[in-house]
Amino acid sequence: MATVSKRIVLHFPKRLVDRPIVYRLVKDYNLEFNMLKASFTQEEEGLMVLEIKGDQKDYDKGIKYLTKSGVRIQALSQDVTRNEERCTHCGACVTVCPTGAFEVEPSTRQVNFYNEKCLACGLCIKACPPRAMELHF
Ligand code: SF4
């Protein structure tokens, strides 16, 4: 049987945040997962990045189960980068990013971008005045 390993982003609505949904992937669908990131946005929507491994059939069933439960799924195939020449270090992205991928360097007031924390949600792209944040597929 074909084995797959995929990285996906799960968006949980508020009502599902406390439910053991991910645990059921293991118990009922024989999938293995590795939680790469978990966070909550201001609206208290849950965001989770999982690496899921298992048979293709189980994976498909598991994804169906998640979708039916009300979880929105996004493939992690997008990447967000910063055009360093355009960034003015204004800080607008720091407050909108749900995962804390931007940090202000206290000594220089420069805004650092940590791509490994990024979930590719796209919020900073809209928030950045000089359009320094770019989405790549
Ligand atoms: S919002 Fe844009 S210009 Fe401002 S610090 Fe962030 S990336 Fe740089």
Ligand code: SF4
């Ligand atoms: S796309 Fe921007 S706002 Fe969204 S997680 Fe990545 S860095 Fe943060």
